[in-house]
Amino acid sequence: MRPTKHSFTHAVRRRAVAVLGALALLTGIGVGTATVAQAASTGAITGYQGLCLDDRSASTALFNPIQVYTCNGTNAQQWTVQSNGTLQVLGMCLDVSGAGTANGTLVDLYTCNNTVAQVWQPGGNGVLINPNSGKCLDDTGWGGSGTQVQIWACSGGANQSWTVPGGGSTAGGGSFVVSEAQFDQMFPSRNSFYTYSGLVAALNSYPAFATTGGTTVEKQEAAAFLANVDHETGGLVYVNEIDQSGDYCASESYGCPAGTYAYYGRGPLQISWNFNYEAAGQAIGQDLLDNPNLVSTNAAIAWETALWYWFTGTGNGSVTSHQAMTGGSGFGATIRAINDIECNGGNTAEMQDRVNDYESFTSILGVSPGGNLTC
Template sequence: MSRVRVLAATLMITIAGAVVAMLPAGPATAADCVTPWQSSAVYTGGMTASYNGHNWRAKWWTQNETPGAADVWADQGTCGGSTPSPGTCTYPNWTAGTWYDTGAIVRYTNGNYYIAEHGNPGYDPTISTWYWDPYACSGGGTTPPPTNPGGFVVTEAQFTQMFPSRNGFYTYQGLVAALSSYPAFATTGTDTVRRQEAAAFLANVSHETGGLVYITEINRGTYCDLSQPYGCPAGAANYYGRGPIQLSWNFNYKAAGDALGLPLLTNPWLVETDAAVAWRTALWYWNTQTGPGTMTPHNAMVTGAGFGETIRSINGSLECNGGNPGQVQSRVTAYQQFVQILGTTAGANLYC
């Protein structure tokens, strides 16, 4: 069954100018200040910055919004002195199955720290981004995750070159944060295969979203299968396409949410408000779903079946076998452009 629908009208994130709030008095002994806030920088949920003698943590995506603005930045207390030095954090190690209240801070097995945004029974912080956000220790700890962690074959500069007009919602940082959910993505096989898979994924994403411009469907359909025992608790009209691969239908939101540890069936809006969640749903489909095809898009690329089979798995029932050659060509053209940016070749079997 095809899961992709007509592209949605962009949910452009427009936030009113921030008003700097009066800063509350801090404790007598201030923590060290983290990296100073920059108005031009993009901050995603969990990132920190110092401003006006306080450390602040972004609750979600923000740019040009002064720390202190209501509902955007969380005050982490007064600060003073140098930026953090590693090795002095004393937060406990995360333990699966342990209950964590909102605000709890833990050290995960990857050495990074996370803060509970919602109480949870020990969900994996690298997967359950509804419950956990990255946290920078104000007293030290690990350095922030690198811009290009794990040797991801697409740099931020290349990502920007691929999507020069993208919506600010689709951040490179959000994509990077999502990679840990499916570590085999773009890390399997030779360097050529890894680059081809990344290019194939991003080419299909580009086609689905008009170059990472659209977040939700333009003409929103009603994708509620009431035969499912869990129904449509968010409302029958609210399972429209969202995100990089336009996730739609209640059963897909249920399956993706279960796989990622997110409440997507009851809160599908997470896919259009949290960049990392949006990217995770796209990677979920890419790595685990065959759709109308016979293999996952990930397997199509790492086994040599070719780019054409990724199209079949995403929207092949409508586009392949002569169904819509113009749409197929649009995907292939994007793929050919992206492999060139990544310095590799497109390989065989481009069409379906």
């Protein structure tokens, strides 16, 4: 397989990332998850500084803010953890506004409607993950009593750690569905930079990855991600783009402080362009705009940038790669999200190479590849 410069980062602007929310809300895509609890339990949900998750003013109005507040034992703080992954108070559900997927999307109260905006699942370090967005319930800015909560890229910080009734802390999580031996089998000639431990470390920031929808879907998502990575890097051989002469400095207010020619492709999905380095850095808490070489010198950061795109980028498609694999769109939709110029006959050979990788990796993981493999 030849490493090539693909266009998935060319077509995606920071302002165009994460557009699926409204679509998911309208269609009511079902997501099977490892839910917060197996049976309904009711009580307080506590977070940073011992504050309670609270329905402001005990209102049942649609879009009423959900905040952190001094624990007071009132019904506005009595949350029922349902087996379908919803968190309910006063007969209403904890809801990501508009099924949004962007950092800072507010969390409020809404009629329970069985959509992905209302599903929450546990992850490591006590986080509560909304699998549609891949982001965590977040005490905004480590705010004090009265601060409305939001979703934000999972960081494992104390402001994203919650204790739920009936289950204690949500911390726990499971091991990655791809073992190190399977990883080695998939990438027998990989560059030593791309460590398995670096990938596993990066998963802490994206705990919804390969943990959503049951064992088959989880393994299919892992295989799909790694198949695209295999194609982009020639089997995890290449860390940096071979041709580094391209001008990937778009006209943005923040410019290109690392240099006009500094934003070539790096890492497992070959992130390029200044606006992608800026957006990815914002999401994972690293200054990649000023220090793009972090993607080629720190394995965990490199894997995080790839996972960032997996959860946010749609290319010219309508779903992110994560949503494609957990919502039933199939592997072909991940190709469209990552490099849509291969679709619709644009480059059938390159597209088929990705499919071949995916089928090989699902075989290693012992699951069917499912349908809708091409684009």
